[in-house]
Amino acid sequence: MEKSAQLDLYYQMVLIRRLEDAAAQLYQQGKIGGFLHLYIGQEAVSTGLISMRQPQDRVITAYRDHGVAINCGLSAKEVLAELLGKATGVSHGKGGSMHMADVTKNFWGGHAIVGAHLPIAAGLALGDQYQHTGGVTICMFGDGASNIGYFHEALNLSKVWNLPVLWVCENNQYGMGTAVDRASAVSEIRQKAEGYCIPSNCADGMDVLHVRKVAGEALEFIRSGQGPFFLEIGTYRFRGHSMGDPERYRKAEEVKCWEDENDPIGIYHKALLDQGIATQAELDALDEKSLQEIREAVQFAEASPDPAPETLFQNIYADA
Numbered sequence: 517m518e519k520s521a522q523l524d525l526y527y528q529m530v531l532i533r534r535l536e537d538a539a540a541q542l543y544q545q546g547k548i549g550g551f552l553h554l555y556i557g558q559e560a561v562s563t564g565l566i567s568m569r570q571p572q573d574r575v576i577t578a579y580r581d582h583g584v585a586i587n588c589g590l591s592a593k594e595v596l597a598e599l600l601g602k603a604t605g606v607s608h609g610k611g612g613s614m615h616m617a618d619v620t621k622n623f624w625g626g627h628a629i630v631g632a633h634l635p636i637a638a639g640l641a642l643g644d645q646y647q648h649t650g651g652v653t654i655c656m657f658g659d660g661a662s663n664i665g666y667f668h669e670a671l672n673l674s675k676v677w678n679l680p681v682l683w684v685c686e687n688n689q690y691g692m693g694t695a696v697d698r699a700s701a702v703s704e705i706r707q708k709a710e711g712y713c714i715p716s717n718c719a720d721g722m723d724v725l726h727v728r729k730v731a732g733e734a735l736e737f738i739r740s741g742q743g744p745f746f747l748e749i750g751t752y753r754f755r756g757h758s759m760g761d762p763e764r765y766r767k768a769e770e771v772k773c774w775e776d777e778n779d780p781i782g783i784y785h786k787a788l789l790d791q792g793i794a795t796q797a798e799l800d801a802l803d804e805k806s807l808q809e810i811r812e813a814v815q816f817a818e819a820s821p822d823p824a825p826e827t828l829f830q831n832i833y834a835d836a
Contacts (some may be wrong), residue, residue: 522793525567525724527802529559529781532583532809533768534591534810536755539599539613540584543759548599549630549669551611553584557754560780561686562587563721564727565749567656568735572651574622574644578658579614580686581626586624590616592813602820604628608831609823622651631657631664632776634683638670639724641679652738653681660691662705675712678743685748687719693765694789706756711747721751722780725787795820 536554543552555562558580566575566587577584582795585595590606597748598605598616606616617625624640627633637655644651662685673680685705689696704707706716719730727749734745752774756763763771788794 519778519793522788523798523802525728525785526746526781526788526794526799527806529724529727529784531592531782531809532559532586535582535586535595537754538596538810538814540755540759541651541665542600543597546609547818548613549601550612550614551579552582552599552759553757554753554755554759557684557774557780558688558751560604560724560727561581561684561749561751562656562782564724565656565731566686568728568731569652569654570650571622573647573735574624574637574640574651574652574653575635575638575654575656576624577626578630578633578661579626579628580658581614581616584626585618585623586620589621589674590618590623593816594618594781596810596813596817597820600817600820601822602817603823603827604820607763608827609829610827611807617725631666633657634661634664634666634670634675637681637683638674639697640677641681642677645661645677645679650739651680651721652678652735652743653671654680654684654687655681655685656684658691659685659689659696659705659784660694661685661689662708663699664693667708670685671714671746672713674744675714678741678821680738681744682738682743683714683746684731684752685746687748688751688753689766690753690757693761693763695765703718704748706746706748714746715742716748718748718750720780722785729788736751740769751780 536556542548562584594606601609603609612626614626637653641653709716720726734747737745
C-alpha cells in the first residue's frame, strides 16, 4: 500500500474521532435532538473495512453510522448538518443521526431498528446477483442484532441463494447495557454463522491494517462466487451506548484500560512512526487538518437553514 493511502487511513480515523467529539459537544449544547450514538473507539472497523470495497459494492449499517458515512465518502459538513437537522444535511435534515444515506455513493444508510436492515442487505445482494453487477453488499451490525430474528432469517436466505453479501458483526462487547456473554449462548458471534454453513473469520477491530487484511480476504472469497461470508470484528466503544447512557453496567477502569492500551488511532499512529512510514510532523499536520475541517463543518452546519415546511411531503414515494 502506498504511503498516501496509509496516511489517508489515519486521516479518516482522526476525522471521525474529531467529528464525534464535536457532535457530543453540540448535543450537550442542545443543538442536536433525538438519539446520538457515537463511533469513538470503533474507527478502525469501518475505515479498514470500507477501504477494501470496490465502487460497485454497497454498504449498509445500523444506527452508529456517522463514521461509516465518512468512510463512504460523505463530507463532515453533510454529516454534521444532518445531525443538526439542517436542509444541507445528507438526508436534508429529515433523517438525523440514525438515518444517513447517500445511494450515489452506494451507502444505503444507517437504520434505527436493531437488525431490521439485515433482510434489506440480503435484498440488495439478491439484486446484484440477478443483474450480474459484480457487487458485494457489506452489511454491518452490532453484536446485539445477532439475537434478533431478522439476523437468522437473513443469514439463512443468503446461504440458500448463495448471495454476494459480507456479514460484518461489530462486536463492541455490549448490546446497549448488556454484556455479550449475558445475552448470547455462544462465546463468539461468528459461531452463529456455522448453523447456516457460512464460512467465517474474526479480526482485531482496534488494528485498522488487520481489519483491511481480513476484510480483503473475505471480499475476495465472495467475489469468487462462493456465496456469503461472516466476519466478526472485535472492538470497543469508548462512550456510552448513546448520549443518554448512564453507563452503570461497566466500570470506569475498564473503559480507561481500553482507551489507554487499545486506542485504534494511537495503535496506528505508533505503527506509522515505528515503521518509518510517516514523521511526527506529518501526522501532526493531519491532526490539524482534521480539526480545521471539523471547525468549518460546524460553522457550515450552524449557519445552514432549517428544512422548509413543504419538504415534509417530499421524497415520500418513489416516482413510478
